[in-house]
Amino acid sequence: MGKIVVEVKGLIKDFPIADRLFRALKGITINIAEGEFMGIVGPSGSGKTTLLNIIGGLDSPTEGTVSVLGLSLIGKSNKELADLRKNGIGFIFQGYNLLPVYTVYENVEFPLLLLNVDSNKRDKMVREAIEWVDLSDKIKSKPAQLSGGESQRVAIARSIVKRPPLVIADELTANLDAKNSHRIMKILLGLNKEIGTTFIFATHDEKVMGYLSRIISIVDGKIESDKFFDRNELREKV
Amino acid sequence: MINFLLKGVLRDKIRSVLSLIVIFLGVMFSTIMVGFMAGIFNDFIRVNAILDAGHLKIMTRAYDELSDMAPNDLAIIGVDSIISDLEEKYPELYWTPRIKLGGLVDIPDENGETKNQSPAIGIGIDLLSPGSNQAELLGITKSLVRGRLPESFNEALLSEEFSQKLGVDPGDKITLLSSTMWGSFATYNFVLSGTLRFGIPAMDRSTLIVDIEGARLALDMDDASSEILGIFKDELYDEERSEEIKSDFLGRQEMSEFGLLMIALRDQNDIGLLMDRADIYIAFIIGIFVFLVVLVVWNFGLMNGLRRYGEIGIRLAMGETKGHVYRTLLIESSIIGVIGTVLGMMGGLSIVYYLQEVGIDYSDLLGEANMLISGVMRAQITPGTYYVGVVPGLFASLLGTALAGRGIYKRELSQLFKELET
Numbered sequence: 001m002g003k004i005v006v007e008v009k010g011l012i013k014d015f016p017i018a019d020r021l022f023r024a025l026k027g028i029t030i031n032i033a034e035g036e037f038m039g040i041v042g043p044s045g046s047g048k049t050t051l052l053n054i055i056g057g058l059d060s061p062t063e064g065t066v067s068v069l070g071l072s073l074i075g076k077s078n079k080e081l082a083d084l085r086k087n088g089i090g091f092i093f094q095g096y097n098l099l100p101v102y103t104v105y106e107n108v109e110f111p112l113l114l115l116n117v118d119s120n121k122r123d124k125m126v127r128e129a130i131e132w133v134d135l136s137d138k139i140k141s142k143p144a145q146l147s148g149g150e151s152q153r154v155a156i157a158r159s160i161v162k163r164p165p166l167v168i169a170d171e172l173t174a175n176l177d178a179k180n181s182h183r184i185m186k187i188l189l190g191l192n193k194e195i196g197t198t199f200i201f202a203t204h205d206e207k208v209m210g211y212l213s214r215i216i217s218i219v220d221g222k223i224e225s226d227k228f229f230d231r232n233e234l235r236e237k238v
Numbered sequence: 239m240i241n242f243l244l245k246g247v248l249r250d251k252i253r254s255v256l257s258l259i260v261i262f263l264g265v266m267f268s269t270i271m272v273g274f275m276a277g278i279f280n281d282f283i284r285v286n287a288i289l290d291a292g293h294l295k296i297m298t299r300a301y302d303e304l305s306d307m308a309p310n311d312l313a314i315i316g317v318d319s320i321i322s323d324l325e326e327k328y329p330e331l332y333w334t335p336r337i338k339l340g341g342l343v344d345i346p347d348e349n350g351e352t353k354n355q356s357p358a359i360g361i362g363i364d365l366l367s368p369g370s371n372q373a374e375l376l377g378i379t380k381s382l383v384r385g386r387l388p389e390s391f392n393e394a395l396l397s398e399e400f401s402q403k404l405g406v407d408p409g410d411k412i413t414l415l416s417s418t419m420w421g422s423f424a425t426y427n428f429v430l431s432g433t434l435r436f437g438i439p440a441m442d443r444s445t446l447i448v449d450i451e452g453a454r455l456a457l458d459m460d461d462a463s464s465e466i467l468g469i470f471k472d473e474l475y476d477e478e479r480s481e482e483i484k485s486d487f488l489g490r491q492e493m494s495e496f497g498l499l500m501i502a503l504r505d506q507n508d509i510g511l512l513m514d515r516a517d518i519y520i521a522f523i524i525g526i527f528v529f530l531v532v533l534v535v536w537n538f539g540l541m542n543g544l545r546r547y548g549e550i551g552i553r554l555a556m557g558e559t560k561g562h563v564y565r566t567l568l569i570e571s572s573i574i575g576v577i578g579t580v581l582g583m584m585g586g587l588s589i590v591y592y593l594q595e596v597g598i599d600y601s602d603l604l605g606e607a608n609m610l611i612s613g614v615m616r617a618q619i620t621p622g623t624y625y626v627g628v629v630p631g632l633f634a635s636l637l638g639t640a641l642a643g644r645g646i647y648k649r650e651l652s653q654l655f656k657e658l659e660t
């Protein structure tokens with residue numbers, strides 16, 4: 001196993017509901033190594049999104065420790081967490097959340113603008129990312145002109161354009177049909193193979209699970225199982 | 239990054255065009271409002287000055303004490319030389335004598351017996367001397383109802399209402415019963431040449447206007463006058479200059495009872511108070527406008543914020559800080575604010591300028607012309623009209639956006655993403 005990218009120990013998350021606390025995560029411990037293509041699966045409400053948000057620095061733990069890309073997230077300021085996201089993490093959501101007034105190209109370009117990448121290099125990186133998701137012919141389109149599958153592919157290009165070591169994808173196929181779901185998973189698996197990005201999915205979609213080489217299932221805020229799968233055959237094909 | 243924001247602003251019509259229109263209208267209306275109020279107010283000041291107060295007024299000190307009673311025994315003597323002295327020293331003003339004649343107007347029948355009699359408020363105005371522009375300044379021709387202007391000093395004008403009450407027509411004889419400057423009883427016969435409508439009830443009720451020389455003859459006031467009025471030749475009250483002239487003039491007067499006193503328009507009646515109040519009223523109206531524009535822009539910002547929730551969320555996810563997102567929203571709104579303000583000012587100032595130079599003639603609506611209401615809606619470009627638009631334009635749009643943008647800070651980051659899921 002390679003370098004540890006995500007290290008979660010004894011993670012507990014409580015949400016205040018009315019006058020009491022609701023425990024959404026009840027002591028989670030996970031290590032995720034560099035280059036993994038893994039997923040958190042479980043029924044709706046089991047705590048997948050909560051876990052991913054904490055790993056992504058979008059929410060903070062109640063108890064336990066979390067470190068991501070070598071940085072302990074405990075007690076970090078919003079600015080430090082934003083920097084971690086900016087430099088190290090790509091996000092893909094169920095809703096594609098493309099910026100409607102910008103073209104495909106500009107949407108993909110945005111994370112690089114935040115990183116102040118100079119314009120020549122930026123252009124190269126943007127075109128390459130759009131090529132990965134096979135949308136070079138839609139480079140000037142606006143999000144409204146794209147199908148759901150195409151939109152999610154733009155969102156993928158946007159999340160990986162800066163070549164982050166870690167991509168977090170929450171229910172990314174929930175709005176897609178089978179054909180598009182498979183297409184997207186193949187693209188992501190290809191990227192994982194080609195540039196070694198670590199992927200963490202949260203899903204309850206069987207189609208997605210079929211691509212994962214590790215599945216941690218959580219139920220009711222607790223880890224129920226943690227299994228590894230051999231996907232070499234699939235990896236060969238992409 | 240700025241480029242990127244600009245592109246967004248320009249392409250998002252709700253963000254650009256609609257916000258721009260809101261700000262444009264707010265700025266334009268504020269500008270017009272101020273110009274319009276200045277126009278009305280200055281018209282009021284102008285009428286007051288020309289009719290009675292002057293921009294500067296000279297009396298004897300004793301006359302001033304009792305000025306309500308028009309005490310002509312305390313009038314200024316040697317008026318001609320005083321006026322030529324004033325004209326030489328302060329040539330930017332017209333200097334003109336006025337006599338106030340209190341008394342009765344008596345209408346004799348063919349036998350010379352009194353047919354009708356009534357108290358009158360008389361004013362002697364320099365209507366006839368060569369070069370005098372008083373008739374024109376006062377708009378007397380325009381407000382004639384019947385007859386014509388006096389052509390000699392023993393002709394007189396009455397307000398139309400007064401002439402009807404007295405039952406006289408142009409050409410009829412009217413007699414003024416008063417007292418001379420020296421205290422003896424005075425009767426003097428005028429011929430009614432015409433009648434006037436002033437447009438204010440107090441003056442329409444009982445006004446008699448005669449030429450200054452007629453008044454002098456009637457009251458035995460050779461080379462004397464109750465007051466001397468100074469009116470700036472451009473008809474605009476220059477407060478600063480009038481204070482200068484006042485202190486310069488006063489510095490050369492003796493302090494005796496018959497020494498001359500000069501007062502400025504501001505010192506008279508409640509005009510000073512009114513001038514100060516006018517500023518407050520204008521500020522108040524602008525305040526209301528600004529408030530409304532802030533509300534509209536704030537709401538716009540909120541709506542925009544809601545609409546752009548996804549955008550804000552994803553930008554935060556990509557590693558922008560809340561502060562950075564907030565600042566970019568402010569930058570966007572300042573860009574729109576500046577453009578809207580500039581356009582709004584241009585629009586507003588052009589309209590004010592048009593109203594100043596041309597005016598909107600509504601005298602047809604008025605039906606009858608009169609002296610004090612010009613019948614032309616006017617506005618005036620004042621320094622205020624130049625900068626007032628900045629307040630609703632820039633200040634309000636920034637404040638509105640700032641208030642709306644606070645939502646970004648209030649909401650938990652994780653909550654934002656919950657909402658992104660669907």
Ligand SMILES: Nc1ncnc2c1ncn2[C@@H]1O[C@H](COP(=O)(O)OP(=O)(O)O)[C@@H](O)[C@H]1O
Pocket residue numbers: 015016017022024042043044045046047048049050051652653
């Ligand atoms: N901000 C919150 N406040 C209160 N309860 C929350 C909040 N976020 C999540 N929860 C609760 O925590 C549990 C796990 O939610 P979530 O992580 O979204 O589940 P999943 O993504 O697996 O569907 C749910 O019962 C949910 O209602």
Ligand SMILES: [Mg+2]
Pocket residue numbers: 048049050170171202
């Ligand atoms: Mg979820």
